[in-house]
Amino acid sequence: KNQVEQSPQSLIILEGKNCTLQCNYTVSPFSNLRWYKQDTGRGPVSLTIMTFSENTKSNGRYTATLDADTKQSSLHITASQLSDSASYICVVSDRGSTLGRLYFGRGTQLTVWP
Amino acid sequence: EADIYQTPRYLVIGTGKKITLECSQTMGHDKMYWYQQDPGMELHLIHYSYGVNSTEKGDLSSESTVSRIRTEHFPLTLESARPSHTSQYLCASRSGRQETQYFGPGTRLLVL
Numbered sequence: 001k002n003q004v005e006q007s008p009q010s011l012i013i014l015e016g017k018n019c020t021l022q023c024n025y026t027v028s029p030f031s032n033l034r035w036y037k038q039d040t041g042r043g044p045v046s047l048t049i050m051t052f053s054e055n056t057k058s059n060g061r062y063t064a065t066l067d068a069d070t071k072q073s074s075l076h077i078t079a080s081q082l083s084d085s086a087s088y089i090c091v092v093s094d095r096g097s098t099l100g101r102l103y104f105g106r107g108t109q110l111t112v113w114p
Numbered sequence: 115e116a117d118i119y120q121t122p123r124y125l126v127i128g129t130g131k132k133i134t135l136e137c138s139q140t141m142g143h144d145k146m147y148w149y150q151q152d153p154g155m156e157l158h159l160i161h162y163s164y165g166v167n168s169t170e171k172g173d174l175s176s177e178s179t180v181s182r183i184r185t186e187h188f189p190l191t192l193e194s195a196r197p198s199h200t201s202q203y204l205c206a207s208r209s210g211r212q213e214t215q216y217f218g219p220g221t222r223l224l225v226l
Binding site: 049 | 156218
């Protein structure tokens, strides 16, 4: 049972527009949440990481929010560019094991059109 | 840009062949991981290592094996490839002090 759910599954937007991707999780206990960007045919690259006490974190045009009470996170992309076309993966880590296990979402496939 | 490399990037091979997917990193990370990812699906951990001579199986059962003879090198081997092994294989590493895993570019494997 996947403990990290992302929506929408795919999204198409026009260049220059903003968009918001959602991530809901049931992982417990909770250590941190990260957003990764995965270009087609490449490995994921970390965008942001947030711990329990952080509710927002920015990385350039990417802003992630976290509500640990409702177990929801969002990734907001401002003024989208063609290079933003990629899969965005939400990853949650628990603190219940020495492995620091990661739970991966299936990603939101974002396509930015000119 | 992370210094973690995977070869080959693409591999097409016949059923029954033995293959080794290479992964190396130059960051001195002690922890390394192998993930399997099918299109549109989440990453599944198949193997991990905490250091030299340390290897463990991950959450997803896999017929592959791994070795960690050197810190920088974490190869994955399939003794007899089958069509069900067709997938993308991602290698990752991290230091013991950091949470973030750095991923390689992946190997796309097609078994005919």
